[in-house]
Amino acid sequence: MRSTFGGLEIAKRGLFAQQAALSTTGHNVANANTKGYSRQVVNMVASIPIEYPGLSRSNVPGQMGQGVEFSSITRIREKFLDDQFHNENKNLGEWSIRKDTLDKVEAIINEPSDTGIRQTVEGFWNAWQELSKSPENTTARVLVKERALAMTDAFNQTSKQLQDLSTDLTTNIGIKATEANTAITQIAKLNEDIYRIEGLGDSANDLRDQRDLLMDNLSKIVNITHTEDSSGYNVKMGSVQLVSGNQVASTLTLDTLQTAAASGDLNSGEVYGIIQSRDNYVANYRFQFDSMLKTMVQGDVQTTLPKGMVVPNGTTLTIVNADGTTTPQLFSGTIQQRTLANDLNVSVKGFNGLHQLGYSGSSPLKSGVPFFTLKQGATDFNASSVTVNPDILSDVSNISTSARSYTDPADGVDKVVKGNNDMALLLAGIRDKKVSFDPTTAGNTVLKDGTFDEFFRSIVGQLGVQSQEATRQATNQQTLVDQVDSNRQGVSGVSLDEEMSNMIKFQKAYSASARVMTTFDEMLDKVINSMGTVGR
Numbered sequence: 001m002r003s004t005f006g007g008l009e010i011a012k013r014g015l016f017a018q019q020a021a022l023s024t025t026g027h028n029v030a031n032a033n034t035k036g037y038s039r040q041v042v043n044m045v046a047s048i049p050i051e052y053p054g055l056s057r058s059n060v061p062g063q064m065g066q067g068v069e070f071s072s073i074t075r076i077r078e079k080f081l082d083d084q085f086h087n088e089n090k091n092l093g094e095w096s097i098r099k100d101t102l103d104k105v106e107a108i109i110n111e112p113s114d115t116g117i118r119q120t121v122e123g124f125w126n127a128w129q130e131l132s133k134s135p136e137n138t139t140a141r142v143l144v145k146e147r148a149l150a151m152t153d154a155f156n157q158t159s160k161q162l163q164d165l166s167t168d169l170t171t172n173i174g175i176k177a178t179e180a181n182t183a184i185t186q187i188a189k190l191n192e193d194i195y196r197i198e199g200l201g202d203s204a205n206d207l208r209d210q211r212d213l214l215m216d217n218l219s220k221i222v223n224i225t226h227t228e229d230s231s232g233y234n235v236k237m238g239s240v241q242l243v244s245g246n247q248v249a250s251t252l253t254l255d256t257l258q259t260a261a262a263s264g265d266l267n268s269g270e271v272y273g274i275i276q277s278r279d280n281y282v283a284n285y286r287f288q289f290d291s292m293l294k295t296m297v298q299g300d301v302q303t304t305l306p307k308g309m310v311v312p313n314g315t316t317l318t319i320v321n322a323d324g325t326t327t328p329q330l331f332s333g334t335i336q337q338r339t340l341a342n343d344l345n346v347s348v349k350g351f352n353g354l355h356q357l358g359y360s361g362s363s364p365l366k367s368g369v370p371f372f373t374l375k376q377g378a379t380d381f382n383a384s385s386v387t388v389n390p391d392i393l394s395d396v397s398n399i400s401t402s403a404r405s406y407t408d409p410a411d412g413v414d415k416v417v418k419g420n421n422d423m424a425l426l427l428a429g430i431r432d433k434k435v436s437f438d439p440t441t442a443g444n445t446v447l448k449d450g451t452f453d454e455f456f457r458s459i460v461g462q463l464g465v466q467s468q469e470a471t472r473q474a475t476n477q478q479t480l481v482d483q484v485d486s487n488r489q490g491v492s493g494v495s496l497d498e499e500m501s502n503m504i505k506f507q508k509a510y511s512a513s514a515r516v517m518t519t520f521d522e523m524l525d526k527v528i529n530s531m532g533t534v535g536r
Contacts, residue, residue: 092478093220159384314332
């Protein structure tokens, strides 16, 4: 049987439903610029009719509708687009770090420029060229010393900056681990809150948005996948479980992240980009400069000793035969016995080995000292440990320029031939000698055989190509991330135009429901106050 006051209930339900829709629209508009917010909609359904089919039903034809109710307020979200965003975001995180690291390496090497390390190397070779023109000129010797100091300082500084960059990258792994742990902990907590709220039949839309935003941020730091069950999100990094319901399954640290990268569980994201940048880019360029410096100082260099050169007494030279084989030969005895009758192809141990074959300008006759030495505490020549011999720093006459000596008939003492520039020319010529930068065929150097200038240009060229590739990849990934995010916003984002249209629609519906209630009120007023008064 129909209710006399049923119309009021229908109108009331209409008011409540449209009011909820208006409130949700206002919520959407208020969060139009909130990062990670997903627009929400009120799901309206027709109320259950007044009568169900049954034996005791009335004979009123049809079922009388009872208005509208809203069954839920849900957010609009596409899991497929979220997964796609996470996949692209992790690659963006990796290439952004790679690009940033290579930009810093470029700033450290600072080439091509007028103030980079290449200029100091050029200045060193040019100083020897000038000294060969005036081998006894003290000013030219001082210039060689200062240019050598400038070159070793440049190598030292470059190596230190690369080491500092490597240390900074390692520190950054720990920082990223802390960021990831914070997100992981918050996701587990939100899983618990969402489970509790939705267990009561409500929709935790805003908490779900917060959780998804944390997932977005986490996906840029490490590669993640997730599944959802009744307990919430279960998050993994490769095979490593990070979140299981409301529990944090694993806490990330510097060591665990590096182990995950080695095992393959960590294969993209910012942390992976940091590890790859540190272990590949920075370590590789340190190795390149170490190889260049070590080869220059003590690597095998083939040169031709000129006819008439006097080999220092007790020196064993490595003779290079016409077929490429080598033969050791000891030179000892008188000056005449140690004087080369013809040009002689030999292999010497780098700049130091050749410098020791010459004679300094000091008296009595003294063969050359190693031009470069190690810093205190160092055990091997590299870009960070090399320095100029303190004997040369304290007395520039210890710089070898002459390759000839004689016995003074006046006193029978062996003396250096002053003004001879054979050794200065030989040392200046090392810059154009082709040497092996990878004698063990390890395959790590950017150039196996070539001159020092060619090797350095190869380093700069490789850095330029790598930086260009990283920039291209980062730009492309940013485009892909923006495209996927745009697709997500097309589904989940708040459109103010659409919300304004909805607001007008719900406002009109609310007003209409209010009008219906007023009409029923007038009808009931007639029934209650005006009926039954005839004949009074």
